[in-house]
Structures are given as C-alpha cells and as structure tokens.
Amino acid sequence: MPLAAAERALLDERRPLTRDEALAVARLPLDDLPALIALAHRVRLAWCGPEVELESLINAKSGACAEDCAFCSQSAHFDTGVEVYPFLDLDEVLAAARATRDAGATQFCIVVAVRGPSERLLDKVIKAVTAVRDETGLEVACSLGLLEPAQAARLAAAGVRRYNHNLEAPRAVFGSICTTHSYDDRVATAHLAIDAGMELCCGGILGLGETLEQRVDFAFELAALEPCEVPVNLFDPRPGTPLADTPVLSPREALQAIALFRLVLPGAWIRLAGGREKILGELQSMGLYAGANALIIGNYLTTLGRSPEEDVALLESLGMPVAGGGPGEGRFVVAADGTHALPAKPVRKLIPLDAS
Numbered sequence: 076m077p078l079a080a081a082e083r084a085l086l087d088e089r090r091p092l093t094r095d096e097a098l099a100v101a102r103l104p105l106d107d108l109p110a111l112i113a114l115a116h117r118v119r120l121a122w123c124g125p126e127v128e129l130e131s132l133i134n135a136k137s138g139a140c141a142e143d144c145a146f147c148s149q150s151a152h153f154d155t156g157v158e159v160y161p162f163l164d165l166d167e168v169l170a171a172a173r174a175t176r177d178a179g180a181t182q183f184c185i186v187v188a189v190r191g192p193s194e195r196l197l198d199k200v201i202k203a204v205t206a207v208r209d210e211t212g213l214e215v216a217c218s219l220g221l222l223e224p225a226q227a228a229r230l231a232a233a234g235v236r237r238y239n240h241n242l243e244a245p246r247a248v249f250g251s252i253c254t255t256h257s258y259d260d261r262v263a264t265a266h267l268a269i270d271a272g273m274e275l276c277c278g279g280i281l282g283l284g285e286t287l288e289q290r291v292d293f294a295f296e297l298a299a300l301e302p303c304e305v306p307v308n309l310f311d312p313r314p315g316t317p318l319a320d321t322p323v324l325s326p327r328e329a330l331q332a333i334a335l336f337r338l339v340l341p342g343a344w345i346r347l348a349g350g351r352e353k354i355l356g357e358l359q360s361m362g363l364y365a366g367a368n369a370l371i372i373g374n375y376l377t378t379l380g381r382s383p384e385e386d387v388a389l390l391e392s393l394g395m396p397v398a399g400g401g402p403g404e405g406r407f408v409v410a411a412d413g414t415h416a417l418p419a420k421p422v423r424k425l426i427p428l429d430a431s
C-alpha cells in the first residue's frame with residue numbers, strides 16, 4: 076500500500092511525497108527492497124530521464140582544517156595521517172581538469188578543506204575556475220565551505236555553475252558531529268549560493284548514526300533547499316576520527332536510502348559519491364537502478380575510487396547514457412511531449428557583486 080500511494084503521488088499526480096507517505100515507505104521491510112528500487116527507477120526516468128551525470132573532484136587544498144567534523148580525516152583536531160598541502164599549482168588543477176574531460180565527464184569540482192575561504196584563497200580559486208573553463212569547457216563547481224555574500228557573488232560572476240555545500244547530517248544529528256559551526260551556518264551558505272545565482276549542490280553522508288526516520292527527515296531538509304544536485308556519500312569510517320568505529324550501513328540499507336532520496340527529491344541529480352565502492356560492493360550498479368543518476372568518477376577527497384573507464388563501461392551495460400554538458404544543461408525534467416527540458420526556476424533577487 077505505501078508503495079502504491081507513493082507511485083500515485085509521484086507518477087500520476089506528479090507531486091512530491093509528504094513526510095508521512097515517505098515514512099510509510101521507509102518502514103517497509105528490507106525484503107520489499109526490490110519493489111522500492113523498481114519504483115525509484117521509474118520515478119527517476121519519469122522526472123529526470125535516463126542520463127547519468129559524471130563529475131570528478133580535485134582536493135585542491137588538503138587537511139589542516141580548523142573545523143571538527145567528527146567524520147572528517149581533514150580536520151586538524153584529529154590525528155589521521157591525511158596529506159596536508161596548500162592550494163595546488165594551477166598546472167596541477169588544469170591537468171586534473173583535462174583528465175576529467177578526457178574521461179567523458181562534464182563537471183569538475185574544486186574542493187578545499189577550510190571552514191570558509193580567505194580572500195587570498197578565493198583569488199586563487201577564481202583564477203583556477205577561469206583557467207579550467209577557458210581551457211576545457213567543463214562546467215566548474217566549487218566547494219569552499221562557508222561563504223560570505225560577497226564571496227558567493229564573486230564566484231557566480233566568475234562562472235562557477237554549481238556550489239557544493241553539504242548539510243552532511245540531519246539537523247537532529249548535526250550537533251553531535253560538529254561543534255565549530257552550526258547546521259544553520261550550513262543552511263545559510265546553501266541559501267547564499269542560490270541567491271548569488273549558482274546552482275546548489277547539497278547532500279550529505281548517510282550512516283553517521285542517524286535513525287531511519289532521521290534519514291527521511293534529512294531528505295526533506297535537503298528538499299526544502301531545492302538543490303539541483305544531492306551528493307550521497309555512504310559513510311566509510313576514517314581511522315583516527317571520533318567516528319572510526321561507527322558500524323557501516325549494509326548494502327541493502329544503503330540502497331533503501333538512495334531509493335528514499337529519489338522519492339523525496341524526484342527531480343534532482345542524485346550523485347553517488349564517497350563510499351559507494353566500499354558500502355555497496357557487488358551491488359554498486361543497483362545504486363543506479365535505485366534512483367541515483369550521477370556519479371563521482373575517479374578518486375574522492377581522501378579515499379580512492381575505481382577507474383573512470385569501469386564506470387563508463389558500467390553505464391554502457393546498464394543502457395544509461397552519459398549526460399552532456401554545456402550551458403543551460405543542469406537538472407533534467409521530462410516535458411509533456413517526452414523531451415527533456417529544464418524546470419522553471421523561481422526568479423530570485425541576486426546578491427549584487429559588491430555586497431558585504
């Protein structure tokens with residue numbers, strides 16, 4: 076019954092689920108997972124089409140972060156042995172961008188491990204964004220931590236297409252995994268990114284000890300921000316962090332979570348990110364049938380992924396085309412005539428470039 080109600084809402088009435096409807100689906104036994112996955116796949120096709128968006132990341136400034144996020148090996152608060160280096164030379168960023176383009180991806184995300192960027196760091200990032208765009212034509216995203224309004228405006232003006240700022244965990248859990256900034260700080264930067272005119276990429280990490288109900292709440296908290304993209308990291312505990320001994324999700328729990336995210340965020344790019352190889356294991360391809368329609372290819376920030384060629388071959392065997400890039404692409408929806416179109420975006424008042 077809960078799946079039939081969800082199907083009616085999402086496919087017939089074409090509306091998002093209510094919290095009660097999503098919770099009813101979440102409470103189904105894991106033995107019902109195949110039916111949930113089948114529905115999530117149909118919802119993904121109906122709302123987004125068959126394409127899968129590929130992106131790679133560069134950890135352009137690693138480690139020594141002043142924040143104390145308990146899951147993160149880049150925090151200076153924990154002894155994790157992670158590599159520490161300042162912002163990479165432009166040549167290294169460009170080499171990674173070229174490799175991203177050559178692997179068939181369209182999105183390139185410049186990530187730095189900081190609470191938020193200093194003006195000096197922001198200057199370097201903007202220089203790198205311009206160089207990557209000019210040389211490769213890739214769509215460039217940035218993940219630089221908490222922003223000030225003027226910084227968001229500068230990034231948007233430099234052509235940053237998408238800004239990543241994850242909420243990381245449900246509101247009810249966040250305070251137990253980070254004390255140096257608040258959940259509302261994160262929400263504020265998510266709003267700033269949109270208000271500056273960038274697309275919002277906002278997701279988190281599943282398996283940080285949240286309950287199933289909190290996981291559903293998390294999907295709704297993200298949906299309230301109307302993100303274009305939702306990265307789903309599956310928690311893979313890092314040695315030396317306070318969460319090093321946290322039990323991980325089972326593959327079936329992870330697939331259930333991905334499918335629930337698709338039902339709650341039907342029109343977003345749901346991107347499988349860190350932990351997918353480790354947590355899903357043999358069931359990795361099922362993640363793409365459970366509603367995910369985007370992948371991080373190559374390595375993650377501090378952990379290794381598999382080769383991009385393996386992922387491209389996987390998509391080919393699943394009959395899922397790689398999404399093309401280019402201006403105006405972004406999130407897909409399927410129009411009434413069956414073609415892909417961009418959703419109507421609310422008109423927002425942009426932050427002026429000289430905002431403080």
Ligand code: SF4
Binds near residue numbers: 141148150188
């Ligand atoms: S702010 Fe980012 S880099 Fe810094 S500790 Fe938290 S998750 Fe890690």
